[in-house]
Amino acid sequence: MTSKRVPSQTIAVAGAGLIGLSCALELSARGHDVTLFDPRPAEMSTGWAAAGMIAPAYELMLQSGPVDSAFAAFCFESARLWSGFAKLIKLQTGSPVALSNAPTLALARNTEEQARLDALADLLCDLGRACQRLSGRTLQNQHGLSSSVMSGLQLPDDTQVDNRRVIGALRRHFSAEGRVITSAVSSHDEMEALTGKTFDTIIWARGTAETGSKTEVKGQAISLSPVPGQPANVLRFGARYIVPKADRTIIGATTEPDFKGKGIDPSIADLLHEEAARILPQLAAANRLEHWAGFRPLGPVERPLVGPKTAREFIATAHYRNGVLLAPATAKLIADQVEGLNYESAFSVFAPAPG
Numbered sequence: 299m300t301s302k303r304v305p306s307q308t309i310a311v312a313g314a315g316l317i318g319l320s321c322a323l324e325l326s327a328r329g330h331d332v333t334l335f336d337p338r339p340a341e342m343s344t345g346w347a348a349a350g351m352i353a354p355a356y357e358l359m360l361q362s363g364p365v366d367s368a369f370a371a372f373c374f375e376s377a378r379l380w381s382g383f384a385k386l387i388k389l390q391t392g393s394p395v396a397l398s399n400a401p402t403l404a405l406a407r408n409t410e411e412q413a414r415l416d417a418l419a420d421l422l423c424d425l426g427r428a429c430q431r432l433s434g435r436t437l438q439n440q441h442g443l444s445s446s447v448m449s450g451l452q453l454p455d456d457t458q459v460d461n462r463r464v465i466g467a468l469r470r471h472f473s474a475e476g477r478v479i480t481s482a483v484s485s486h487d488e489m490e491a492l493t494g495k496t497f498d499t500i501i502w503a504r505g506t507a508e509t510g511s512k513t514e515v516k517g518q519a520i521s522l523s524p525v526p527g528q529p530a531n532v533l534r535f536g537a538r539y540i541v542p543k544a545d546r547t548i549i550g551a552t553t554e555p556d557f558k559g560k561g562i563d564p565s566i567a568d569l570l571h572e573e574a575a576r577i578l579p580q581l582a583a584a585n586r587l588e589h590w591a592g593f594r595p596l597g598p599v600e601r602p603l604v605g606p607k608t609a610r611e612f613i614a615t616a617h618y619r620n621g622v623l624l625a626p627a628t629a630k631l632i633a634d635q636v637e638g639l640n641y642e643s644a645f646s647v648f649a650p651a652p653g
């Protein structure tokens with residue numbers, strides 16, 4: 299990953315959010331001269347609002363329509379790449395990112411959710427992926443969950459990383475090297491005028507600024523102080539989740555495609571907290587630390603847009619619910635395409651339509 303295989307290029311990355319930073323890391327590790335542009339602090343990016351789940355298996359259940367096999371392969375490939383990517387972040391920045399290896403537990407609270415988990419188990423089996431069915435009693439006795447949980451599935455491919463540590467470490471690293479220009483950009487000429495550099499290649503990774511405001515999906519989430527005896531696993535139930543981190547437990551999230559305002563609704567915080575406490579009763583007494591809203595970048599379909607726009611311009615956006623999961627594979631796909639290498643031809647379907 300770190301060997302320089304082609305001549306070094308001077309590369310501009312528009313957007314220093316999770317995806318732009320990940321592309322910048324991969325490209326600079328390969329010896330390219332990378333400059334990032336972003337007018338806002340990392341704390342205002344969507345990646346900061348995320349829960350950090352790396353969830354290729356559970357995502358299969360959330361996708362609408364039939365299984366998108368190229369997308370599923372990209373998700374599992376990216377989850378596999380996370381271990382090396384976390385090591386690369388640590389090597390380049392000195393900061394660990396708390397990549398967990400605890401498997402996610404997907405939970406059913408009623409017969410409808412149980413049927414969906416059964417279908418997911420069958421699908422994972424067809425794809426040759428592992429999963430293990432768990433009884434309600436096992437989940438209660440071994441993981442301390444409440445009797446409202448009927449059954450579950452253990453998903454070894456699904457885990458989590460601390461997304462704020464990832465983004466914070468990469469932003470600090472590139473800023474300390476003088477490689478982050480704090481300006482909004484929308485053209486090649488602007489980037490050259492701001493830096494006095496001539497860029498061989500441009501990567502457009504401005505999140506919802508690439509996909510447009512009509513394709514943002516709002517998500518509200520809260521964090522609680524960690525409570526003793528809480529399982530180390532990510533817990534998923536329906537569209538909700540409980541994600542334990544060292545310093546906070548994230549409860550999420552809403553999916554609001556037709557939102558009216560960008561603010562937070564206090565009644566949503568109560569709802570999320572109550573639903574989580576029905577799964578893990580000790581969370582009822584946990585202090586609420588934060589409540590926020592983020593805006594997921596969604597393209598024309600539930601697939602990322604990653605690939606060449608023109609000969610020397612590339613796009614990396616529309617990661618919707620899965621920017622954390624897909625960061626390593628997106629960075630590798632972009633870096634390989636920039637270098638004229640063929641990573642995996644099945645992934646060329648993520649390129650934007652010509653024109």
Ligand SMILES: Cc1cc2nc3c(=O)[nH]c(=O)nc-3n(C[C@H](O)[C@H](O)[C@H](O)COP(=O)(O)OP(=O)(O)OC[C@H]3O[C@@H](n4cnc5c(N)ncnc54)[C@H](O)[C@@H]3O)c2cc1C
Pocket residue numbers: 312313314315316317318335336337338339340342343344345346347348349350351352481482483484503504505506507516517518519550551591592593594595614615616617618619620621622623624
């Ligand atoms: C509540 C919530 C929970 C989520 N949980 C998960 C999860 O658990 N797992 C997962 O995989 N995904 C999750 N996601 C999705 C994930 O956060 C996104 O897919 C990901 O952050 C997208 O990354 P990005 O870099 O494309 O966009 P962003 O993170 O938004 O970064 C885009 C950057 O571009 C900058 N920018 C904008 N305009 C310009 C401009 N003109 N010039 C230069 N820069 C510009 C912005 O300031 C920003 O820093 C979640 C999202 C939400 C909202």
